[in-house]
Structure formats: C-alpha cells, structure tokens
Ligand SMILES: NC(=[NH2+])NCCC[C@H](N)C(=O)O
C-alpha cells in the first residue's frame with residue numbers, strides 16, 4: 001500500500017468515526033491579539049475586533065460550538081524598547097508572547113481548541129509555544145507566502161513576524177542570540193515537526209535553512225506541479241503519518257492570493273486560491289487532530305472598503321472550514337429528514 005493510499009484510508013477512518021476526537025468537545029477558546037509590532041504596518045491590530053464584528057464567532061456558534069471568548073490580550077508597554085541587533089521591539093513582543101503562551105497552554109489543557117486571532121505573525125511564538133507545552137507531541141503546519149524562519153542575524157527587515165520559527169526550532173538555536181524579552185522561550189519543536197504550504201517569497205537564509213534541515217516544504221511551485229490534494233497528503237504524511245499527533249495550524253492570510261485576501265501587510269502575487277485554501281483547512285479538520293489555530297496578518301485598514309470586506313469574508317470561510325464546515329455539506333448528528341406530517345404541525349390548511 002502506498003503511503004498516499006494509507007493516508008487516504010486514515011483520513012476516511014477519521015471521517016467515518018464521525019466527529020473529530022478533539023472537536024468532539026465542541027469547545028473553542030478564542031484569544032484576540034491586537035498586536036502589530038512584529039511588522040511595520042499599523043491596522044493589523046484591529047483585526048480581532050473586526051473579525052468578531054464580521055461574525056466569525058457567531059458562525060462557530062451556529063455550527064454548534066461553545067465559544068469561550070477570552071477577549072483581547074492586554075499588553076505591557078515598553079517605552080525604551082530599542083532594537084537588539086536589528087530585531088525590532090523584542091521586549092514588547094517577548095512579553096506579549098509569554099502571556100499568549102500561558103493562555104494557549106491553559107486553554108488547550110481545558111480541552112478547548114485554541115483559536116488565536118491576530119495580529120501579526122510574531123504572536124505565533126506564543127501560540128505554538130503554549131500549545132507545545134500542553135501537547136509536547138504536537139506538529140505544526142505553517143500556511144503562508146513566507147516561511148518566517150529568518151534568524152535574527154539573517155533577517156533583512158528586523159521584523160519579528162519573519163523570524164518566528166527560528167526562536168522555536170531546537171536545531172536552529174546556534175544561530176539565535178540571547179534576545180532581551182525572549183529569554184523565557186523554550187525551543188519546543190524540531191525542524192522535522194514543521195510542514196510549510198503556500199510559500200513563494202523566501203529570503204536566502206530561509207531557503208538555506210529549509211534545505212539544510214530538510215524541512216517539509218510545499219511552495220506554490222509544488223502546489224502547481226502536484227495539485228493541492230497530493231500536497232496535503234504528503235505534508236500530513238511527513239509530520240503526522242499515523243494522524244495521532246495534535247496539529248497546530250498557523251494560517252497566515254497572505255498565503256492566499258491577494259485576489260481573495262488583499263488586505264494584508266505583505267501581499268505576494270501567485271498565492272493559493274480560495275478553493276485551495278479551503279481544501280487545506282477541510283483536510284486538516286478531517287484529521288480530528290486540529291487543536292490549535294492561528295489566523296494572522298489580516299489588516300482591515302489596508303486597501304479599499306471592498307478589499308477589507310473581501311479579506312474578512314475569506315478569513316471567515318477559512319476558519320469555518322478549519323472547524324469542520326465542508327463544501328460538500330454537513331449533517332447535524334441528530335438530523336432527520338422532515339416529513340410533511342411533522343412540518344405541517346401547527347398549520348391549518350385553508
Ligand atoms: N508573517 C509575515 N507576513 N512575514 C513576512 C516576512 C517577510 C520577510 N521574509 C522578513 O523577514 O521580513
């Protein structure tokens with residue numbers, strides 16, 4: 001049996017057994033992170049509230065989840081947060097991510113699926129860390145136009161949202177200096193636990209790290225060559241061959257093509273279609289192992305009103321799919337096809 005057949009039958013088994021194991025709890029813990037210091041463009045901090053106003057959490061409730069909204073994270077101010085090497089705002093981001101890590105760890109331990117709404121991608125230092133503290137066997141699927149694995153010394157921008165994985169990956173610590181604010185971070189992942197999907201804008205150090213450490217990576221080139229179906233099968237097989245590991249899905253909205261998610265700080269042409277983006281979410285949801293989700297880099301202040309609406313719409317569709325909404329339709333557990341007799345009850349015919 002080829003691995004592709006075996007993954008297929010595992011996925012089918014997960015589906016047939018009905019509600020995914022974790023999602024069976026039907027409890028979602030939501031954390032808003034109105035955070036923008038990991039990159040230069042203001043506006044991304046408005047996303048958590050805008051996503052709520054757009055109805056994202058209502059949508060999950062309608063789908064049958066109990067949504068526990070922990071509100072927006074409050075940050076400590078660091079007035080003298082000058083750069084360390086070229087790293088911008090290390091103390092602010094470090095302290096915030098420490099808080100985020102603690103919240104996500106707690107939420108995960110309660111058996112809730114942790115849904116973190118960013119904010120820029122630097123917050124994933126906290127979410128992935130917290131998730132790994134609660135679930136040490138976790139693996140990570142990073143859907144993004146960027147690999148966000150620059151080391152502080154190699155980063156061309158100094159923006160922490162492009163360095164997230166260098167702080168978390170054990171094998172990369174020899175390239176990472178002591179950064180003020182980040183002392184608490186325990187590198188909690190192996191490069192073997194990471195799978196990238198959707199990449200198309202990599203800096204030299206990032207490409208070099210991916211090759212040297214043989215990180216599972218499906219760029220848009222592979223999506224074009226293999227199709228999204230095989231990309232998902234292989235990506236899941238490489239980090240989670242028996243589908244028995246908890247999955248953290250870090251979803252950067254800029255993975256999608258700017259045609260469907262224009263309002264984001266670092267858009268890159270040639271991205272995932274909304275269909276590919278939904279397919280990724282549907283397949284990962286179907287494993288029943290999705291226990292932590294980040295939705296990051298929505299910037300509802302960029303572009304026209306129409307661009308902003310479209311980006312919020314796309315984000316809500318992706319999150320719906322992450323929580324089991326399927327394009328082929330869903331049937332509630334106790335659903336019965338209504339018969340005329342029952343539907344007419346209470347009505348009198350004229
Ligand atoms: N999460 C993101 N949108 N990251 C963009 C990173 C861009 C670039 N690679 C950098 O290091 O600055």
Ligand SMILES: [Mn+2]
Pocket residue numbers: 121144146148161252297
């Ligand atoms: Mn990113």
Ligand SMILES: [Mn+2]
Pocket residue numbers: 144145146252254255266297
């Ligand atoms: Mn990105």
